[in-house]
Amino acid sequence: MLLVRKNFPTFVTGASGFIGGRIAERLLAEGRRVRVLARRPLPHLEALGAEVIPGDLDNREALRRGCLGTESVFHVAGRVGVWGSRREFFAVNVGGTQNVINACREAGVPRLVYTSSPSVVYNGGDLAGVDESAPLCGRAPCAYPTSKAAAEREVLAANGPSLATVALRPHLVWGPGDKNVVPRVLALARTGRLKIIGSGRNQVDVTHISNVVDAHLLAEGALLNGGGVPSPRTVADVGVRSPRNPGGRAYFITNGEPVVLWDWINQLLRGLNLPEVTKHIPLPVAYTAGGILEALWRVLPLKGEPPMTRFVAKEMATDHWFDISAARRDLAYHPLVTMADGTAELIEHYRKGNASEGWNH
Numbered sequence: 001m002l003l004v005r006k007n008f009p010t011f012v013t014g015a016s017g018f019i020g021g022r023i024a025e026r027l028l029a030e031g032r033r034v035r036v037l038a039r040r041p042l043p044h045l046e047a048l049g050a051e052v053i054p055g056d057l058d059n060r061e062a063l064r065r066g067c068l069g070t071e072s073v074f075h076v077a078g079r080v081g082v083w084g085s086r087r088e089f090f091a092v093n094v095g096g097t098q099n100v101i102n103a104c105r106e107a108g109v110p111r112l113v114y115t116s117s118p119s120v121v122y123n124g125g126d127l128a129g130v131d132e133s134a135p136l137c138g139r140a141p142c143a144y145p146t147s148k149a150a151a152e153r154e155v156l157a158a159n160g161p162s163l164a165t166v167a168l169r170p171h172l173v174w175g176p177g178d179k180n181v182v183p184r185v186l187a188l189a190r191t192g193r194l195k196i197i198g199s200g201r202n203q204v205d206v207t208h209i210s211n212v213v214d215a216h217l218l219a220e221g222a223l224l225n226g227g228g229v230p231s232p233r234t235v236a237d238v239g240v241r242s243p244r245n246p247g248g249r250a251y252f253i254t255n256g257e258p259v260v261l262w263d264w265i266n267q268l269l270r271g272l273n274l275p276e277v278t279k280h281i282p283l284p285v286a287y288t289a290g291g292i293l294e295a296l297w298r299v300l301p302l303k304g305e306p307p308m309t310r311f312v313a314k315e316m317a318t319d320h321w322f323d324i325s326a327a328r329r330d331l332a333y334h335p336l337v338t339m340a341d342g343t344a345e346l347i348e349h350y351r352k353g354n355a356s357e358g359w360n361h
Contacts, residue, residue: 009033011066011109013057013100014077015050016042018178019115019170019212023074024050026213035066037077057096060103067107072220075100076115078151080180082142082312083297083305089143090150097151101158101165109163111223113216114155116167118205118252118322119145122311126319128203132250132326141290141310152250159248164223167250168215171322175209175342176349185265186350189274193307198283198317200262205254205321208337215253218331222246244330251327257339258321264343271347286313 010027014020015036024045027034034050036042042052055062057077067073079092097114104112121127121134122145136149152167159165174181188194223246266276290313293306327333337345 007033008071009035009051009069010072010074011035011037011070012074012076013037013066014075014115015045015052016040017076018180018209019173019216020074020076021045022177022209022213023076023216024048026217035070037062037066057092057099060099063099063103064107067103067109070107070109072111072113072223073100073104073109074113074115074216074220075155078115079144079147081144081305082309083294084143086143086147089147093144093147093151094154097154101154101163104163105158111220112155112158112163112165113219113223114152114165114167115216116152116155116169116250117145117148118169118171118320120149120152120169120250124314126202128319128321129323131323132252141294141314144311156248156250164245164247166219166223166246166248168212168219168253169250169322170207170212170215170253171320172204172206173209173212174206175337175346177209181206182268182346185268186272186274189265189269189277192275194265194277196262196277196280197286197313198280200260200280202261202317203258203319203321204261205256205258206264206339207254208335208339208342210337210342211255211335212253214336215251215327215331215333218333219246219251222331246330249326249330251331251333252322252324253327253333254322254324255335255337255339255342256324257335259339261316264339267343268347271343272350283313283317286317289313 010032012020012024012034015024016038024034024036025048028048028050035053036045036050037053037055039056046052053062053066075097079089120136121130122137122140137145140146155165155167172181185194269276286308287310290308290310293308296302297306
């Protein structure tokens with residue numbers, strides 16, 4: 001069992017987002033004291049008992065307040081997306097992460113769990129069953145992967161006797177409450193603008209939100225106990241803890257069930273009585289169109305994101321699934337929500353009329 005002292009607070013950045021919010025909810029449900037960093041009020045979490053600290057990753061005083069006397073920090077906040085200036089991505093994802101690390105050190109926080117991304121190993125081609133030995137990317141068509149890679153380096157380099165750190169790389173997180181991954185697909189499908197890029201047979205890993213939250217709490221416990229220790233939620237499903245200390249390491253986190261991306265998307269569409277996507281765009285055409293649109297958005301400049309980018313074209317057409325053996329071994333991570341169960345749950349969730357998340361029944 002975890003040895004975290006419940007009377008000591010835990011600090012979560014990015015609690016207004018999908019992953020950070022769910023981590024905060026789980027901690028509160030387990031009777032933990034929780035502080036969250038947020039740029040806007042979070043009445044739902046406040047009602048559950050969270051202490052909201054106004055601020056962002058540039059606000060060092062807010063970070064200091066959040067870290068003071070804290071047992072663990074879950075650093076989830078960051079700049080996400082496929083479009084934006086390199087300066088903005090690096091300022092938030094790298095500079096903000098450095099601020100969190102400094103606040104942890106100054107306050108004597110013993111553990112830091114960082115939410116990274118599998119895109120840190122983006123290589124422009126297929127990533128089929130790769131593990132954590134894959135090199136971090138230095139170049140990509142957008143700044144998100146390279147900024148997250150740089151931030152992950154900072155977190156892992158900070159690991160030491162006074163601050164234990166670990167980085168998790170959850171891939172394409174989905175589930176009830178998601179306002180990004182699946183809702184964007186549904187929005188495009190409703191307007192008839194969704195097209196298969198490439199052959200349509202590429203395999204990807206997607207990860208249910210409950211499994212992602214489990215992984216974060218298991219990583220916290222592993223840092224504390226020197227190896228993967230099951231949480232109360234997973235103790236009946238996971239074997240004996242591993243003695244390997246995960247400090248200073250990164251781990252891919254997925255459902256462990258790669259899917260053919262476009263088959264899974266069509267399964268969701270069928271379940272919601274939406275037309276399946278059948279039209280194809282060759283990857284070279286989509287990639288070239290993405291480059292042209294990016295140039296137009298920079299030169300004119302236009303508001304919002306281009307409808308296609310080079311990064312999105314590659315991500316939608318190539319394999320990207322990962323070996324999670326290290327997380328199973330070191331964190332005792334076991335994805336409890338299967339693809340079949342999670343997909344059925346999500347379809348039922350949208351059928352009930354959760355229009356704000358992308359489905360208007």
